[in-house]
Amino acid sequence: MASRGVVGIFLLSALPLLCLELRRGIPDLEEEEKNEKRQKLVRKKQQEAQGEKVVTVALRCPSGSILRRRFFKSYSSQVLFDWMMKIGYHTSLYSLSTSFPRRPLEVEGGRSLQDIGITVDTILNVEEKEPSN
Known part of the structure; x- marks a missing residue:
C-alpha cells in the first residue's frame, strides 16, 4: 500500500x-x-x-515527331548536332534550321548556344540536305 x-x-x-x-x-x-x-x-x-541558365530546344523531325530536350545556354552548339545524330538523323544527310525566319543553323567550333542566338526556348527543323551533284 x-x-x-x-x-x-x-x-x-x-x-x-x-x-x-x-x-x-x-x-x-x-x-x-x-x-x-x-x-x-x-x-x-x-x-x-x-x-536563366537553361533553354529548351525542340527538334521538328521529317517524320512529324517533335523531340524536346533542355540544355545549358553555355553548352557548345555542337551538342545540337550530336543530339540530332543520336536520334537517327546523320549530319551528312540532314541539317538544322530555325523556324522563323527560316535559315540554316550555323555551328562553329567553340561557340555556345547563347553565342549562336539560342537564348529562349526554340524549335529547330531537321531538314534533308539537297543532294549535291
Whole structure:
C-alpha cells in the first residue's frame, strides 16, 4: 500500500516535466508555416536562377515527331548536332534550321548556344540536305 503512495507521488511530481517535454515535441504551427513559406521562396528563386541558365530546344523531325530536350545556354552548339545524330538523323544527310525566319543553323567550333542566338526556348527543323551533284 505504501508503495502505491510513493509511485503516485512520483508520478505527480514528474507530470510537469512530462508536460514540458510533450510541449517541446509538438511543433509550433506558426513556425512551421513560416518555414514552409521560406522554403517556397527559396525554391522559387532557385528555379528562376536555373531558368536563366537553361533553354529548351525542340527538334521538328521529317517524320512529324517533335523531340524536346533542355540544355545549358553555355553548352557548345555542337551538342545540337550530336543530339540530332543520336536520334537517327546523320549530319551528312540532314541539317538544322530555325523556324522563323527560316535559315540554316550555323555551328562553329567553340561557340555556345547563347553565342549562336539560342537564348529562349526554340524549335529547330531537321531538314534533308539537297543532294549535291
